[in-house]
Amino acid sequence: MLSQNKLSIVLVITLSLASISSRAVQQTAAVQQVVSANGKKIDTAKALAQPPVALNNGQKIKSTSADHTIRVKLENSAGKASGPWYKDILPVITLVLGLVLKELIDSWSNIKRTKKIGKRWKTELQTLVKPLERQAEEIQKSIDHRTANPNEPPKMVSIASLECENFESLDKSELLEYINRYYLKDYQEAVSLAGQINLQLSIIKSNSLLLKDTFVKGLEEIGKRNDKLTVNFQELLHALYVYKNKLFNKGGMAALEGDKFKTLDYLYGTQVMPNQHNGKYDYRVLNNDYFAPMIKELDRLSADEDTHQMASSTRKCLDNVVGINMESLYLITNMGNLMRYFQQSKTDLEDLLGKLDLSRKIFRII
Incomplete structure (x- = not known):
């Protein structure tokens, strides 16, 4: 019973980590497909070849195709702003805690049952x-x-x-x-x-x-x-x-x-x-x-x-x-x-x- 629960925990954690990795890939793809003001795609291959430049929130960069300014905004696959890092692993932690709590409850129930039956044994012997x-x-x-x-x-x-x-x-x-x-x-x-x-x-x-x-x-x-x-x-x-x-x-x-x-x-x-x-x-x-x-x-x-x-x-x-x-x-x-x-x-x-x-x-x- 305990080994099956441990296997379930490992599987859940693996799937959750896979989900987090998938989200990171999707966010990278969103950056590579930033659209210019005139609707044309930027050649991100050349941009990725250049050394990375750190941008603060709200900083501007110049477009090479036109004298327009675009703003870079990272979005996740759902189009929403990425939340705190712990938001993705919170369900895993909750599930693990639930399984551990279940094991503790089962263990305590077995202990009470063993104690009850043990006292019955002693009474019958007496x-x-x-x-x-x-x-x-x-x-x-x-x-x-x-x-x-x-x-x-x-x-x-x-x-x-x-x-x-x-x-x-x-x-x-x-x-x-x-x-x-x-x-x-x-x-x-x-x-x-x-x-x-x-x-x-x-x-x-x-x-x-x-x-x-x-x-x-x-x-x-x-x-x-x-x-x-x-x-x-x-x-x-x-x-x-x-x-x-x-x-x-x-x-x-x-x-x-x-x-x-x-x-x-x-x-x-x-x-x-x-x-x-x-x-x-x-x-x-x-x-x-x-x-x-x-x-x-x-x-x-x-x-x-x-x-x-x-x-x-x-x-x-x-x-x-x-x-x-x-x-x-x-x-x-x-x-x-x-x-x-x-x-x-x-x-x-x-x-x-x-x-x-x-x-x-x-x-x-x-």
Whole structure:
């Protein structure tokens, strides 16, 4: 934009100088065509060969063709008396001043725009500090809740502003210009600081999206394990019912009170039956107080083929519990890491904002 204006100024000045030169040529031609009193042209070729004689305004010269006096009067091509020398260049000066003034106005407008957008950048950055702090707190709450209530679905609050959508409408080049103009005169240092800010925004956005993805996937995996545990638990209870009927058919009540069923019946009565009406089982309690002693007893009865289906279902239940514990641990570990990432981002962002503190900025003289 500035180079085009400079080219325009050069062209205007060139054309104006050409105009002035043209006027001088026309004035010389007017002198060469001075007419005598009898209407004949003077031989100016001979006159120009003679040394020039300076005439004061109003002086007279003698004509060689007649005894008449003529007066020499310089006129421009328009027939008007030539004015002051500055009259010809005044339009050029006015045009140049107009172009310079336009550049100054445009420059000042750009400065105001850069300052306005720069302050918007700073404000948006400041609004991220509290959400970062809150997100870390929400993650800790989710971890604590999952630890204390393993049978309940994990809970998580995600802060939407940490996806940094507000920054998508802001120009990164304006941030660089703002920093370079109002804080760092060294351009490379300004580039470095602007790069750190944009990198931090990318990290915050990435971690926010990763938190959602990690939580959703963790929830899905835990849900799958819980579903499998429910199915295998029902298979175990059905196999126990079938085994009980077989024993009864073979030996009646005496068989149910005998060594093959007594322990199995006790475990069912104390660990399963109390919550059978509502289905609210703590898988950790079942794992420790039912599945573990159940498989121990079934191993003792492994010689009886009728117990093999119960043993298979019990082992599946134990595997499901291990899977749930592993998925929960994996989820908690990842969320704990993300919590620390958000805490670090808060610290880093506060440091960057400290560098953008207007009270410590060095203003450039424009």
